[in-house]
Amino acid sequence: MAKTKRGRVLWNLPSRGRGTCPVCNRTRIKLLYTHTTSEGKALKVCKRCIPASQERVDAAVK
């Protein structure tokens, strides 16, 4: 499988895969992982927030 989280593929993503993580509010971090809220909404989070709990993801949406 091709690497989708490093290298040139990131250049095709909006903002080159970077932005502000909604969970930890770090800016200009790579948002490459998806968390799903309890409402079924997909949310892009950074590497640090992969193990974030469902409550923290839901709190980020509000």
Ligand SMILES: [Zn+2]
């Ligand atoms: Zn984060």
